Amino acid sequence: MQDWHNYLKVAMPKGRIYKQASALFRAAGLSVPEDEDQSRKLIIDIPEARMQFIMAKPVDVPTYVEYGVADIGIVGKDVLMEENKDVYELLDLGIARCRMSVIGLPEWKPATHPRVATKYPNVASQYFRERGQQVEVIKLNGSIELAPLIGLADRIVDMVETGTTLRENGLIELQEMFGITSRLIANRVSYRMKNETIQQLCDQLQTYIAIKQ
Amino acid sequence: MSKPKMFEKPSGVRDYLPEAVTKLRYIERQALNCMSRWGYEQIVTPTMEFYDTVGMASSTSDHKLFKLLNQRGTAMVLRSDMTAPIARVVSSLLYEESLPIRLSYHANVFRSMEEEAGREAEFYQTGAELVGDASPEADAEVIALSIACLQSTGIERFKVAIGHHGFLQGLFGYTLPDREADQQRLMQLLVARDVVGYRELIRTLPIEQEQMERLEAVLQLQGGRRIVEEARALVDEPHARLSLFHLERVWEVLEAYGVSDHLMLDLTLVGDFSYYTGTIFEGYSAELGFPVMSGGRYDNLLQQFGRPAPATGFALKTTRMLDAIRVRELVAVQPSILVQYDAARRVEALAEATRLRTAGERVVTRRVDDVSQLVEVHRLEDAVKLGNGPVFKDVITFVQFVTEHG
Numbered sequence: 303m304q305d306w307h308n309y310l311k312v313a314m315p316k317g318r319i320y321k322q323a324s325a326l327f328r329a330a331g332l333s334v335p336e337d338e339d340q341s342r343k344l345i346i347d348i349p350e351a352r353m354q355f356i357m358a359k360p361v362d363v364p365t366y367v368e369y370g371v372a373d374i375g376i377v378g379k380d381v382l383m384e385e386n387k388d389v390y391e392l393l394d395l396g397i398a399r400c401r402m403s404v405i406g407l408p409e410w411k412p413a414t415h416p417r418v419a420t421k422y423p424n425v426a427s428q429y430f431r432e433r434g435q436q437v438e439v440i441k442l443n444g445s446i447e448l449a450p451l452i453g454l455a456d457r458i459v460d461m462v463e464t465g466t467t468l469r470e471n472g473l474i475e476l477q478e479m480f481g482i483t484s485r486l487i488a489n490r491v492s493y494r495m496k497n498e499t500i501q502q503l504c505d506q507l508q509t510y511i512a513i514k515q
Numbered sequence: 516m517s518k519p520k521m522f523e524k525p526s527g528v529r530d531y532l533p534e535a536v537t538k539l540r541y542i543e544r545q546a547l548n549c550m551s552r553w554g555y556e557q558i559v560t561p562t563m564e565f566y567d568t569v570g571m572a573s574s575t576s577d578h579k580l581f582k583l584l585n586q587r588g589t590a591m592v593l594r595s596d597m598t599a600p601i602a603r604v605v606s607s608l609l610y611e612e613s614l615p616i617r618l619s620y621h622a623n624v625f626r627s628m629e630e631e632a633g634r635e636a637e638f639y640q641t642g643a644e645l646v647g648d649a650s651p652e653a654d655a656e657v658i659a660l661s662i663a664c665l666q667s668t669g670i671e672r673f674k675v676a677i678g679h680h681g682f683l684q685g686l687f688g689y690t691l692p693d694r695e696a697d698q699q700r701l702m703q704l705l706v707a708r709d710v711v712g713y714r715e716l717i718r719t720l721p722i723e724q725e726q727m728e729r730l731e732a733v734l735q736l737q738g739g740r741r742i743v744e745e746a747r748a749l750v751d752e753p754h755a756r757l758s759l760f761h762l763e764r765v766w767e768v769l770e771a772y773g774v775s776d777h778l779m780l781d782l783t784l785v786g787d788f789s790y791y792t793g794t795i796f797e798g799y800s801a802e803l804g805f806p807v808m809s810g811g812r813y814d815n816l817l818q819q820f821g822r823p824a825p826a827t828g829f830a831l832k833t834t835r836m837l838d839a840i841r842v843r844e845l846v847a848v849q850p851s852i853l854v855q856y857d858a859a860r861r862v863e864a865l866a867e868a869t870r871l872r873t874a875g876e877r878v879v880t881r882r883v884d885d886v887s888q889l890v891e892v893h894r895l896e897d898a899v900k901l902g903n904g905p906v907f908k909d910v911i912t913f914v915q916f917v918t919e920h921g
Contacts, residue, residue, distance in 0.1 A: 501735075
């Protein structure tokens with residue numbers, strides 16, 4: 303490819319974040335597909351935008367970018383904090399806004415042997431360690447809200463968007479840990495080899511993000 | 516941990532099979548020859564050093580050093596880079612030699628495995644150190660040499676980013692006087708490549724709008740030579756001014772070397788090593804997701820060994836370059852000759868093998884005991900292969916028993 307340095311491979315998260323991310327790209331003047339490809343294609347070429355989308359499971363996006371099989375990627379701050387990969391975090395896209403919280407039953411009292419269930423064991427352990435609290439962190443892969451209801455853990459650490467799921471299960475947010483948005487990340491080498499292209503994309507997106515806020 | 520399986524090996528270490536070794540040796544040879552043509556002489560130092568000397572001087576953080584105890588209970592380390600051992604040698608065995616001293620090396624180094632991709636516990640580096648010259652000329656020399664080395668190994672599409680340790684320090688000192696902790700935090704965020712976090716932290720600092728803009732503008736200081744001018748306009752502080760002056764001279768010399776096409780300035784570049792004091796640089800290949808080379812100036816390291824001297828150098832990440840180089844195009848595998856013989860004509864056969872080897876041929880010998888074991892000459896076109904061995908271009912047979920075709 304002659305113009306390899308202005309062609310970007312983008313690791314895009316499938317699911318919730320894709321729609322918002324693609325809307326942002328289109329608002330910034332890049333003609334990318336609105337919906338995830340119905341044909342279940344994993345690699346989507348978008349010559350108009352000089353991009354190739356690699357459709358990935360969100361939690362894998364930083365891995366693709368760290369190894370350089372994608373130049374840039376879009377991923378939630380929650381995943382970045384949990385995965386701790388060596389990538390550049392370039393831009394806060396301000397989309398898929400939510401928060402990471404400690405959640406429990408309304409009548410929660412500190413337990414003798416506190417247990418916390420979560421999809422984010424690294425984030426959770428660090429949070430409690432930094433506060434000098436000894437907790438046993440239990441890694442679960444889904445339906446985290448179950449844990450306090452059936453006594454597996456007395457609290458959970460999870461993402462909260464609207465809080466509907468929590469309310470429906472009779473849970474409340476005990477502490478808000480930090481806010482989360484999606485980020486634009488870049489591979490260490492691509493950030494330098496394709497510096498101008500990536501910088502230009504950042505500027506395009508940044509202008510739109512600024513207007514929106 | 517359960518007992519390892521017989522064929523298991525510790526994580527982060529690797530076996531290199533013949534094809535990989537061919538590549539590894541090729542890269543090593545090309546790079547070392549290149550360094551030799553620039554007047555750098557090769558040095559070998561021990562794999563093990565004392566924790567209290569080289570271990571302490573190395574910039575590898577303590578928990579990443581492999582430590583062991585010798586029979587007297589003294590703490591030892593497996594070398595984590597070659598820069599500290601070379602500083603030790605220059606300050607001791609080479610004490611009488613006048614500066615500048617130019618040394619090169621190819622060595623395995625050890626860092627206990629990190630989580631990041633592509634990191635290994637033991638890997639090879641090929642590098643050069645120029646000790647005793649603080650001038651921009653010296654910085655440019657090692658950068659130009661690193662480029663020549665990359666080219667000599669066949670890497671074509673690459674870039675070298677150059678930054679300066681003193682510029683960021685100057686900028687932070689100027690915009691955040693007496694706020695050491697915040698300066699440290701900003702530096703840490705750049706080390707972690709967290710540009711978003713850097714921007715967020717600036718906005719929370721109780722400083723004037725103008726200073727905030729300065730701190731934010733540094734993120735844009737990436738590009739060609741004009742960056743020096745932009746940086747000058749941004750901050751007028753002695754450290755920063757000196758750094759920019761030095762960088763500009765380095766760039767000038769590199770232009771004279773004719774390599775400026777491969778260069779970019781990046782004033783946000785932070786070195787991986789804590790001992791860097793001045794110009795720092797990093798090399799990237801389009802074929803690889805990880806840097807292939809890194810280096811920089813370390814003017815304070817040698818004084819730890821009692822011979823204060825400025826120094827600069829770099830290391831190619833040889834192990835990683837294996838993946839960036841297509842070796843088949845570079846090193847043709849030399850086909851071999853097969854000499855097969857039986858006991859009766861052994862003397863004759865081995866003498867012929869010796870003669871051919873002396874003449875530079877690659878010869879594999881094989882004893883055969885009856886006709887069925889013979890490799891037949893007329894089947895050579897089928898690319899005769901024995902097991903996974905080499906491809907044979909010819910077969911010479913020394914046997915007394917009668918062959919079907921003989």
